[in-house]
Amino acid sequence: MVRKLFMTIVAVLMLSSLSIAQVGKISGKVIDRETGDVLPGANVVIDGTTLGAATNVSGEFVILSVPTGTYSIKAAFIGYREVTINTIRVSSGLTTQLDFELPSEALEVNAISIVAERPLVNRNATNAVRIQTFEEMKNLPVRGVAAAVALQPGIVQFNGALHIRGGRENDVGYYLEGANVRDRNGRESSLGGSNPVGVIPEALEEFQVQAGGYTAEFGGANAGIVKQTLKSGGPEYGFTLQFETDDFANQGDEFLGTNSFGYNDLTATLSGPVPGFNNKLKFFAAGERRTVADRIQRFNNGFNFTHVDEAEFAALSQAEQLASIEAGRMPLILEDDRNADTEAQIQALGLNYLDGNVQDASRDEWVGNGTLTFDAKPFIFRLGGSFSRLDQNEVIARMPEMAFNRDRLEQEELSTALLNLKMTHLLGSNSFYEVNLNYFDRREANFDPIVGQNFWQAWDSTANAAHGITFFDQDSPWQGGDQQMQVYGFDFEAPGSPINSNYWKRKSGYVGGSFNFTTQLPQHEVKFGASLERWTIRTFQYTSASALSLFRGARSNPDFLRRALAGDRSDPDVVLAQAQLSSVARVNSFNFGYDIFGNELDEDGVAGPRNPTYFSAYVQDKFEADDLVINLGLRVDVIDNDNFTFEDPTNPPWDENGFGLIEEELIETDADVELSPRLGLAFPVTDRTVFHMQYGRFVQAVRQQDLYQGAKRFNDLFTS
Numbered sequence: 001m002v003r004k005l006f007m008t009i010v011a012v013l014m015l016s017s018l019s020i021a022q023v024g025k026i027s028g029k030v031i032d033r034e035t036g037d038v039l040p041g042a043n044v045v046i047d048g049t050t051l052g053a054a055t056n057v058s059g060e061f062v063i064l065s066v067p068t069g070t071y072s073i074k075a076a077f078i079g080y081r082e083v084t085i086n087t088i089r090v091s092s093g094l095t096t097q098l099d100f101e102l103p104s105e106a107l108e109v110n111a112i113s114i115v116a117e118r119p120l121v122n123r124n125a126t127n128a129v130r131i132q133t134f135e136e137m138k139n140l141p142v143r144g145v146a147a148a149v150a151l152q153p154g155i156v157q158f159n160g161a162l163h164i165r166g167g168r169e170n171d172v173g174y175y176l177e178g179a180n181v182r183d184r185n186g187r188e189s190s191l192g193g194s195n196p197v198g199v200i201p202e203a204l205e206e207f208q209v210q211a212g213g214y215t216a217e218f219g220g221a222n223a224g225i226v227k228q229t230l231k232s233g234g235p236e237y238g239f240t241l242q243f244e245t246d247d248f249a250n251q252g253d254e255f256l257g258t259n260s261f262g263y264n265d266l267t268a269t270l271s272g273p274v275p276g277f278n279n280k281l282k283f284f285a286a287g288e289r290r291t292v293a294d295r296i297q298r299f300n301n302g303f304n305f306t307h308v309d310e311a312e313f314a315a316l317s318q319a320e321q322l323a324s325i326e327a328g329r330m331p332l333i334l335e336d337d338r339n340a341d342t343e344a345q346i347q348a349l350g351l352n353y354l355d356g357n358v359q360d361a362s363r364d365e366w367v368g369n370g371t372l373t374f375d376a377k378p379f380i381f382r383l384g385g386s387f388s389r390l391d392q393n394e395v396i397a398r399m400p401e402m403a404f405n406r407d408r409l410e411q412e413e414l415s416t417a418l419l420n421l422k423m424t425h426l427l428g429s430n431s432f433y434e435v436n437l438n439y440f441d442r443r444e445a446n447f448d449p450i451v452g453q454n455f456w457q458a459w460d461s462t463a464n465a466a467h468g469i470t471f472f473d474q475d476s477p478w479q480g481g482d483q484q485m486q487v488y489g490f491d492f493e494a495p496g497s498p499i500n501s502n503y504w505k506r507k508s509g510y511v512g513g514s515f516n517f518t519t520q521l522p523q524h525e526v527k528f529g530a531s532l533e534r535w536t537i538r539t540f541q542y543t544s545a546s547a548l549s550l551f552r553g554a555r556s557n558p559d560f561l562r563r564a565l566a567g568d569r570s571d572p573d574v575v576l577a578q579a580q581l582s583s584v585a586r587v588n589s590f591n592f593g594y595d596i597f598g599n600e601l602d603e604d605g606v607a608g609p610r611n612p613t614y615f616s617a618y619v620q621d622k623f624e625a626d627d628l629v630i631n632l633g634l635r636v637d638v639i640d641n642d643n644f645t646f647e648d649p650t651n652p653p654w655d656e657n658g659f660g661l662i663e664e665e666l667i668e669t670d671a672d673v674e675l676s677p678r679l680g681l682a683f684p685v686t687d688r689t690v691f692h693m694q695y696g697r698f699v700q701a702v703r704q705q706d707l708y709q710g711a712k713r714f715n716d717l718f719t720s
Contacts, residue, residue, distance in 0.1 A: 022178045022229050023424075024090040025525070026063040026098055027624075030055045030075050033101040042077040042102070047084070048235050050377040053429045062520045065380070065424055065432045066090045067373075068205050068229040070133075075100040083112045091131050092208060092229055093217075095124035095525075095624065121690045124624060126631040126680025127213035128153075128692060133206045134231075143244070143265070145199045145207060149226055154211045164211050167223025170703055175227045177371070177384035179420045179438040180533065182221070183508070196416050196442050198367035198388035202240065202269050203286035205229045213694035216618040216633025216678040217516075217527065222700045230371050230384055233282030237272030251293070252302065252354035259356035262293025277374075285370040294357035295392060302355040307332040307347035335486040339472070342485070345495050346404050351487070353400060360402075360409050363392040378426040383419070390414045405493040407450065408501055414444040431519040436531075441509035448501035455503035455542055455598065459551045469496035504541035505598070508704075510534055523624055530617040537610045537704055538593025538600065550596070592708060605663045606644075610708050613640040613671075614701060620678070629682040639701045640671035643708070654714065661714055674699040 030042040038059025045052035046063065048071070053061040070089050076082045080102035090096050103112065122129060130152045137148050150157035154165050161169035174182045174197070181197040208227040210218070218225055244265040249255035251262075267288045274281040308324065310331040316324060324330060332347045353359065366389045374381040392412050402409060419439045426432045447453050450467050457463035461471035471477050476497070483499035484491050493499060516529035542550065554561040593609035595601055601608050620633030644666040646652050653665035678696040685691060 022092050022227075022422075023065045023067055024092055025095045025520075026066055026073065026088070026090060027095055028061060028098040028100065029059045030061065030077065030100045030102060031059055032080075033103045039077045039080070039102060042075055042080075042100075044073065044075045044100070047072040047074055050375055062430065064430065064518060064520060065426060065434075066096075067232060067382075068092045069232065073098060075102060077102055079105055081105055081112060083114065085114045087115055087118075089118055089133070091122070091129075091206060092227055094122055094129065097123065120688050121684075123682065123684040123687075123690055124629055125690075126215070126622075126629055126682045126692060127694055128211055130209040130211075131206055134201060134204050137201055137204070143201065145201060145204060145228065148201075149207060149209060152209045154224075155209065162226070164209070164224030171221060171223035171700065173218070173221030173225040175225065176386060176418060177228075177230055177382075177420045178422065178436060179384075179418060179440065180220070180510075181386075181416075181418055181440060183442065196414070197386050197418050198288075198365065198369075198390075198416070199228055199230075199386065200267060200286045200288045200367050200369050202242070202267055202288075203230050203284070203369035205231045212698075213680060213692065213696065214678075215622075215631050215680060216620045216635040216676065217529070219616055219618075219635055219637055219676065219698070220614070220700055222698045230369055230386075231271070231284045231286075232371055232373050232382075233271040233273065233284045235273060235279055235282070238269070239271075240267075240269045242267045247293075249356075251356055251359065253356075259299055260293070261297050261357050262291070262362070264292075265290045280376060281372070281374045283370065283372050286368070288365075288367045290363075290365045290367075292363050293359075294361045295363040296358070296361060298358050299356060300353070300358050302353045303351070304328045304353075305330060305332065305351040307350065330488075332487060335489070337485070342494065346487070346492075349404055349495070351400075351403055353403065360393045360406055363390065365390045380424040380426070382422045382424075384422075385420070386416070386418045388414075388416045401491060402493055402500075404495045405497055408448060408493075408496070408498060410446055410500065410502060411449045412444070412446045415442070417441045430521075431517070433515065433517040435513065435515055437513040439509070439511050441507075443505075443507050445503075445505040447503050448498060450498070450501075453503070453505070453598075455501075455547050456551060458498040458501045458503070458544065459548045464496065464498075498547075499544050501544050501547070502542070503544075503547060504539075505594075506540070507536070507538045507593070509536060525622040525624065526620075527622070528617075528619040531615070533614045535610075535612050535614075535704075536593075537612070537708070539708075540591050540594040540598055606661055606666075606714070610704070611642045612701075612704065612707075613642065614638070615640075627684060629680075629684075631678070631680040633678045635676040635678065637674045637676065637699050638671050639674070639699075641669060641702070641707055643669045645669055652714070 026046075028044075030039045030044065031037060032039060038055070038057075040055055040057045040059055042055045042059070042061075043052065044055065044061045044063065046066065051063055051066060053063045055061045068090060070087055072084055072086045073088050074082060074084045081104070083100050083102055085098065085100070088096060088098060122131075132148060132152075137145075140148055140151065142148060142151070146157065146160070146162060149155060149162060156163045162172055163169060164172050170182075172182070173180070176197055176199060183196050206229055209224060210227075211224040214225060242265075244263070246260050246263045249260045253259075265288065267286065269284070269286040271284040272282065273279045274283055305328045308329045308331055310333060313321060313324065313331050321330075332351060333343055368385075368387045370385055372383040390413070393409050417440070421437045423435045424432055425434075445453060447455065448458050450469070451457040451460075451463055454463070464471060464477070469477055476483060477494055483494055483497040485494050486492070510533045512531070512533045514529060514531035516527065518525065518527045592607060593601055595607070615638040616635060618633060618635040620631060623630040623632075647665070647667055653662035654660075655662050676697040676699055679694065680696075681693045683691040
């Protein structure tokens with residue numbers, strides 16, 4: 001029943017994804033400088049935009065839906081000199097208070113220009129909101145958005161992940177251009193914590209950090225949220241180019257008494273109006289290429305051992321042998337399973353590692369950010385996007401064990417894409433609504449550089465021979481067989497061994513949109529909206545041992561393999577053959593959305609992808625007075641995890657002959673409906689002090705990686 005109601009709501013709203021407002025509000029009063037009388041009908045406009053308002057009978061004005069940024073605001077009235085206040089900062093979701101005092105034309109000859117100072121505290125926010133612009137970020141002794149966020153009060157960065165108020169990394173919500181970009185799998189991202197989308201500092205207009213106590217508009221994160229807004233194009237063309245490097249020394253060498261991390265960063269931005277649109281269509285684009293030889297940035301004391309003839313070494317005295325070893329000369333020979341070809345190979349390679357940063361731990365990252373804004377008042381369209389691609393080695397925990405097998409160090413690739421299209425419709429001076437459409441995609445893979453993503457070939461002697469690797473037998477490149485060899489009691493991987501060539505790939509993403517309506521009543525800002533995210537998640541993993549088992553299973557059971565490859569999965573024999581081969585091969589327990597060969601599946605059921613859906617709606621009222629701000633709201637979250645359960649857990653519907661669950665007997669879990677009341681109060685005491693108080697209930701969905709398991713997991717549970 002709940003599911004049907006949920007889908008009905010979705011159909012009526014025609015929405016799909018979470019989007020948070022990226023606009024602010026300007027309010028204030030216009031008065032006569034000499035008498036203090038209010039000036040009704042005065043015009044207040046934002047230079048360079050089509051936004052503005054006229055004061056009411058009380059001399060007050062409100063300008064809604066102002067994009068985040070810094071502006072010059074102009075006030076004018078007949079018989080008075082024009083006053084312009086510059087460097088007015090408007091922040092996402094907050095109110096900027098601005099009052100004008102206009103002098104009479106009889107007293108002032110020229111127009112007046114004033115440079116505003118940013119207030120120390122925002123008197124209109126009912127929780128602690130930390131805001132930082134790019135102009136402030138560029139003066140920090142760190143680079144990167146995550147590093148700048150970590151400097152804010154109540155935030156700690158540990159192993160690249162951000163923790164707010166002591167919460168876990170997956171308790172933090174991330175938004176870019178109003179769209180959710182948090183990895184709901186809760187996995188630590190190569191780009192830093194659960195925030196997989198790359199943002200170039202030069203592309204950022206501002207970021208906000210809210211450490212709890214946020215309004216009903218926000219949800220899905222229990223510790224805090226980080227909102228990021230990209231820059232917009234201006235009325236004039238702009239171009240910047242920046243290059244940073246510490247790459248003045250080769251690996252093993254020093255420059256000015258220190259080693260290099262191999263760090264290089266090239267960033268370029270371009271912005272301005274698109275010709276032919278009368279300054280109504282503006283763009284901003286930024287690109288960054290960053291490389292670093294050691295992404296964790298550590299220094300290492302190297303070593304260099306070269307081979308000396310075994311008989312020559314044995315003829316030395318003990319003291320001479322010790323001196324030879326200290327000089328880096330000793331026999332590089334195997335303790336067991338001695339093989340002349342293998343020994344010749346390791347003797348030619350030598351056992352060496354250069355001083356300086358840790359080798360084979362590099363990262364190569366490309367990031368692109370951009371916006372395109374079309375002002376066709378009363379409609380405003382904005383397209384924002386972020387794209388990133390990262391390649392890195394996975395040596396971190398396995399040196400010097402891999403010293404003789406560095407050609408098979410795993411490679412990792414990660415790419416993300418975010419597109420957000422927003423339409424804003426201004427309904428007069430006091431109301432507007434927004435419609436957002438979002439698309440988010442994340443793909444990652446870990447693979448052996450020799451055979452790439454053809455993981456089957458990692459243990460194929462023919463495929464390895466094509467890369468110059470000769471197997472001693474069908475499963476090993478050397479006669480030791482277990483892929484490990486010992487040199488003077490130390491374990492090393494045999495040259496060419498695929499023993500640690502683990503393979504995995506994952507795809508996750510969502511499509512969606514949202515609707516938000518805002519209206520300004522006397523002293524009340526009323527807002528309501530709804531949103532939806534529909535995710536598609538796939539995961540596939542083979543350890544090196546599993547890949548070997550699969551290869552052996554296919555080789556030992558050619559009939560299974562033949563039937564598994566014979567047709568599509570609409571044929572029950574194909575499904576059964578794949579399940580049998582999977583059982584033989586000890587496939588990873590958490591694979592879903594792919595068949596055992598790594599091909600994508602679009603079928604329903606345990607083997608298919610998961611499609612969790614997250615719906616939310618909210619309503620809130622913000623009351624603003626000079627000495628009191630009250631924010632009262634209610635939020636509803638509907639969490640549909642697209643999962644199943646058993647009617648009787650003591651008697652699971654398991655088909656022993658079919659190696660799988662009897663899916664007709666599975667029970668689909670109901671969506672979880674959660675209500676979250678929110679109340680926030682702010683008491684501005686002075687221009688430097690404000691008192692906050694909040695009450696609220698905050699709900700967050702379970703990490704997706706803790707919810708889903710593949711068919712192999714149930715095979716292990718019910719047949720062991």
